[in-house]
Amino acid sequence: MDISSVKPFKGALYQAIAVGACLLGLSSATEAAQSIRVLLSANVSQFDVRADRPLWVTDAKGHSQTLRTSVRVQVGEHGFLLNGVRMPTERLTLQGGDQGLTLTFPRPTRKSHGAAVSSGDSGVAISVSGLIHLVRKGKGFLVINRVDFEEYVKGVVPAEVSSAWHPEMLKAQAVAARTYALYQQMLSATRDYDVAATVQDQVYRGKQGVDAGILRAVEDTRGLVVTYEDAPIYAAFSSTAAGLTEDAMNVWSKEYPYLKGVECPFDLASPYYQWKSSFKVDTLEQNLRQQGFSVGTIATMTPLSFSRGGRVAKLRILHSGGELILRGEELRKAVGYTIIPSTQFAIESIGREVVLSGFGAGHAVGMCQWGAKELAELGYPFSTILRYYYPGTELQNMTLTKPPTPPSS
Numbered sequence: 001m002d003i004s005s006v007k008p009f010k011g012a013l014y015q016a017i018a019v020g021a022c023l024l025g026l027s028s029a030t031e032a033a034q035s036i037r038v039l040l041s042a043n044v045s046q047f048d049v050r051a052d053r054p055l056w057v058t059d060a061k062g063h064s065q066t067l068r069t070s071v072r073v074q075v076g077e078h079g080f081l082l083n084g085v086r087m088p089t090e091r092l093t094l095q096g097g098d099q100g101l102t103l104t105f106p107r108p109t110r111k112s113h114g115a116a117v118s119s120g121d122s123g124v125a126i127s128v129s130g131l132i133h134l135v136r137k138g139k140g141f142l143v144i145n146r147v148d149f150e151e152y153v154k155g156v157v158p159a160e161v162s163s164a165w166h167p168e169m170l171k172a173q174a175v176a177a178r179t180y181a182l183y184q185q186m187l188s189a190t191r192d193y194d195v196a197a198t199v200q201d202q203v204y205r206g207k208q209g210v211d212a213g214i215l216r217a218v219e220d221t222r223g224l225v226v227t228y229e230d231a232p233i234y235a236a237f238s239s240t241a242a243g244l245t246e247d248a249m250n251v252w253s254k255e256y257p258y259l260k261g262v263e264c265p266f267d268l269a270s271p272y273y274q275w276k277s278s279f280k281v282d283t284l285e286q287n288l289r290q291q292g293f294s295v296g297t298i299a300t301m302t303p304l305s306f307s308r309g310g311r312v313a314k315l316r317i318l319h320s321g322g323e324l325i326l327r328g329e330e331l332r333k334a335v336g337y338t339i340i341p342s343t344q345f346a347i348e349s350i351g352r353e354v355v356l357s358g359f360g361a362g363h364a365v366g367m368c369q370w371g372a373k374e375l376a377e378l379g380y381p382f383s384t385i386l387r388y389y390y391p392g393t394e395l396q397n398m399t400l401t402k403p404p405t406p407p408s409s
Helices: 003-021 149-160 167-187 210-218 248-252 280-290 327-336 369-377 380-389
Strands: 037-045 048-049 055-059 065-068 069-077 079-082 085-087 092-093 101-105 111-112 114-119 123-130 131-137 139-147 224-228 274-280 298-306 312-319 320-329 345-350 351-359 395-397
Touching: 003 149, 003 345, 037 048, 037 101, 037 131, 037 167, 069 092, 123 224, 139 149, 149 210, 167 210, 167 224, 167 369, 167 380, 224 298, 274 280, 280 298, 280 327, 298 345, 312 327, 320 327, 369 380, 380 395
Parallel strands: none
Antiparallel strands: 037 139, 048 069, 048 101, 055 065, 055 092, 069 079, 079 085, 092 131, 101 123, 111 114, 131 139, 224 395, 274 351, 298 312, 312 320, 345 351
16 A cells, blocks of 8 residues: 555644654653553363472462472362362462463363363463462452563563564554553452453463564553543554444443544455354354343344444344344354454345355454554554544553543443
């Protein structure tokens, strides 16, 4: 794409450059050490942890002891079992050496005709720095990584985009990830954790994939967040807009003044720009019922309304029990976000299977990752890219921000 084709959008982009240039030195500002609590896994009954030196274990009353470098943690009747030794406490903290900790979780079992079947492999491992907090909940426990904020950002960026992408895009992703995490942390005082390590918030894989490019992007933007009226924003991002980005109100029925749709003709190279998919009608029926919708045998499904960006806002489903009106994102949730990559689709046919053809991937609110990649390659700095996708915002050091106001509905 020639840079001249960006002409209609240059005003918004260039307007941001002037302010952005003076902020590039802000990342070196003195800032207080800050950590974040990341939920690695919930409802855990067992996992293994190892370190490069004996583990230091502390219970809820502050009593500490050292254990060997490899420990199996299991649910106990009134607490935990560590290598089979009972520890009657509702909370535990594990600390390793300078190299951090490696946690290995059993792979999820799949069900075959109602019976659980083991996957047969060794499990899912994640290496992290910081501390591990264990919190008993119901029949299992939560596994929470308390980690330095910047180390957390390093673990998010390569999990969300390719580390081979343009450095300015990696910086934009680092700032967006840091901003999103700070926003959630400021509103999570009553929770056991600040963010989840999955697409529920943003993907975090600890030390996996952290290379020189990732380290440079995080360090070059250290402490920088996107703000609106001096508070961190809800820095939503998704893969591919394939057209206009979307107003948050159209997707989540929540009003964020900085999450307004902007034109995004920059993501044509995305492998998710255009797609085709299908799913079984009886699977949709079953999943909708599991999510609390009263639905019979589905006969037809038609789009009822569209957003300004051309995405399906609402659908009408006619079934044997009557009519059901669904939001486009509710359909994605019911069928699966990977099966229906976006709500920008048309229904090609419906029988025993529904066949869709569509464009884009993700909710399309906020920053388009493939669009940001193209803008970076066109020569735009990360500060300009962020101001383009989050209109009316500024870059600021995270230590100077105030708590955000929850959105209005």
